[in-house]
Amino acid sequence: MRPVSDREHRLVVRAAAGDREAFDALIGPRWERIFRIALRIVGTREDAEDVAQRACLRLWQTLDRFRAGEDLDGWIYRMVTNLAIDALRRRRARREEPGPGPAARRTVAPAAERRVLAAELEQALAEVTDGLPERQKAVFVLARIEGFAPAEIAKMLGLAPSTVRNHLFQARGHVARELARRFPGLLGRRGERR
Known part of the structure; x- marks a missing residue:
């Protein structure tokens, strides 16, 4: 920081x-x-x-x-x-x-398949993230959505950097598994987007 x-x-x-x-x-x-x-x-x-x-x-x-x-x-x-x-x-x-989150309240033109998928992914990500334990959710949001580095998050939350990395690892794994389950074929074997 x-x-x-x-x-x-x-x-x-x-x-x-x-x-x-x-x-x-x-x-x-x-x-x-x-x-x-x-x-x-x-x-x-x-x-x-x-x-x-x-x-x-x-x-x-x-x-x-x-x-x-x-x-x-x-x-x-x-x-x-x-x-x-x-x-x-x-x-x-x-x-x-x-x-319902912002994605659920939006109307998307029927012909815009990509926008529909993006809205569905956004909604699913919000739902999956909401299901994380509080600290994991905070770490995930700060790292993946707000762009803070693990060392910055550790200082912000008063946690050891290794604890932040562990929360982030667990949260990413949970999010990837849930999104892969909800959108089979969209994500590769290790959670990479195809």
Whole structure:
């Protein structure tokens, strides 16, 4: 992860002192990714909006605890990921199921076979990913969808790099097996797309 720039450090200090504009300048460029991480973990827009808003509130309340030299992005995304995992656990404890994902709500032209398959794959991936244990899901989302490296994820989640690699290995295996089961012939023997 990248070190905090001088500009960001000044914004952190100002925001921690209660400067709302400085806080907005810190969060604004990161908002889309904050929301995307939350959405990929919790699965519904409503829950993702709630998680993202709670994360911003918590960041606002705890920004004075951020230390110079720490990774600001890692600190922010760790908070979002942990809040999303907590929300997912609460929902699973209530045995609520999320509504259909974006792929299920889309209408695709009948002649556009590739788009239909892509939408089906997207929906299947969302369903399979949603079935992963919370930590595996968080690691998978951060690595495969958000593009973070295992070392970055380890710092964000406070896990050993080997634990992150293990979660990622298990999640990829589960996802590949489930997609191969749902779409026989689409994936090769080791999960490669044909």
